[in-house]
Amino acid sequence: MARPVEFDRETVLDAALLAFWKSGYAACSLQMLVDATGLSRQSIYNTFGDKDGLFLAALDHYRAKVSIQCEMIEASDADQNSLRDFIFNSISVQQNLGPGACFIVITAFSPQACDAKIKPALDAGAQRVRSALKTFIRNAALRGEFNPQLSPESGAAHLYAVMNGLSALAQTGGSKEHMETALDLSLQTLFPKTGS
Template structure:
């Protein structure tokens, strides 16, 4: 007879995601995961596979959360610049709900050079983020908020690069005022 799961799979996946985000892949032991997730080792293996498989699932979940959050902001009828400002503010204004920095950036610097699967996921995540920015900039150009003579792809690449840099600073710095100044300078590129 098969036992039913005694835990919410998504809830424990989020706990694992936060632990990997905070400590990194290498510094997170299997025992750390078992303890933090509140599941038995056997349940972890049965549900998520090995540590690497669990990590890959957390990166995928992270991407889904970011996409949902941006979609929600767009759905609120915000302008393109307001959504871009939200993205900057979200990565700068860290609170107790999440560790500082970004799971993608942390994983890129820790694993991407030696783990092709993680590298592919991280690159896809960065590409997705840049595509969202291109779409937002084009939306702003259509509404007249952003000048049409500016190349949306170049602007998006520049904004994305700044966002990646700020994600690193968010992990290493507490000078939020400076980070907001950097964000302001980047957003100013969108003006006429």
């Protein structure tokens, strides 16, 4: 009886994620996934079921990575420097590993976003980031730093939109100075007592 193929799941999912991220689901062929992961077609089928299964596993893998990054702004002592680092580190990862935008956001604009298996994972991934931003804002509010005319929910939604807008700005010729100025304007509105 043949032994099952052994491989490091983390490494395989990293490779599959990058392939899907850079090429998109539709353009990423099974052969591209074989080449990227080093797995045979049969191993992919045996382990993940099919291309859809591997995509979902890669999406969950990405969400887990994002969740870990979110922890830096959920700490009770996280300040605006922590928030800035979180936002610009996220954009840096998107530029260095992906095509310059969040994997979840890119997928949300693809036909796969309508898939009944994929849509909930996309929503949960985006909600994880907004939840972390809301936690950051609530902690800032306890210190009297957050604009009392706004709700933590609206502030988190605004920051989530700003994060993804900054990614678009970076990909369309915006300089680091432009990005920092845009973020400053948002932070001055959300946290008027501390400024930027």
